[in-house]
Amino acid sequence: MADVSTPIPERGISRRLVEIIVSLMLMGVAALALWDSYGRGAGWDNGPENGFFPARVAWLLVIAALATLWSAFRREESVFVTYGQLRMVAQVFLPLFLYVLAIAFVGIYVASALFMALFMIMLGSFRWWQTLLAVVLTPLVIFWVFELQFRVPLPKGPIETMLGY
Known part of the structure; x- marks a missing residue:
């Protein structure tokens, strides 16, 4: 006789919790x-005041958020995202966050090269020379297109300043 066991449900963040948090954030907005x-005036004095239409939209948002909150409390408990799925999102979100931060300090070209190298090494199965080629050529091509051809300045860092750009 075979042992038939029920599969263990994956643990994660509940859908109810996510809907409650989102509805509370919408109510805050x-x-x-x-x-x-x-504060600007949301009345009607010979026509709509500055805040008339935004106030009406905000009240609709409050109603929608309350409906979502009500629905969340009535919903059966289920998993919105598993911890494994969340880990995969973090593998992309954290480097992306650091990339955006790095642009302010080292410029978009160096930050992009580092970002590409990180992803190509960690998540891709590229040879070292393919990674090096992509990391060097891509920022150079982007620099040539935007800075030299279109004359659109992108955020630069100390290396570009040292080179006279």
Whole structure:
């Protein structure tokens, strides 16, 4: 007789929790919009005042957020995202966040080269020379297209400054 066991459900963040957090955040955004709209004037004095339409949209957002909150409390518990899936998202989000931060300090070209190298080495199965070629040529081509051909300046860092750009 074979042992038939029920599969163990994967652990993760519940859908109910995510919907509650999102609805509370929407209510916060709506509260800010209402505060600003009524500060500007949300009435109708010979026509709509500055905050009239934004206030109406914010009230609709409050209603939608309350409906989502009500629905979340009535919903059956289920997993929105497993911890394994969340780990995969973090593998992309964390380097992307660091990339955006690095642009301010080293410029877009160096930051892009480092970002590409990180992904090609960690997540891809590229040979070292393919990675090196991509990391060097891609920023150079982008520099040539944007800076020299289109004359669109992109954020630069100390290396570009040292080279006179």
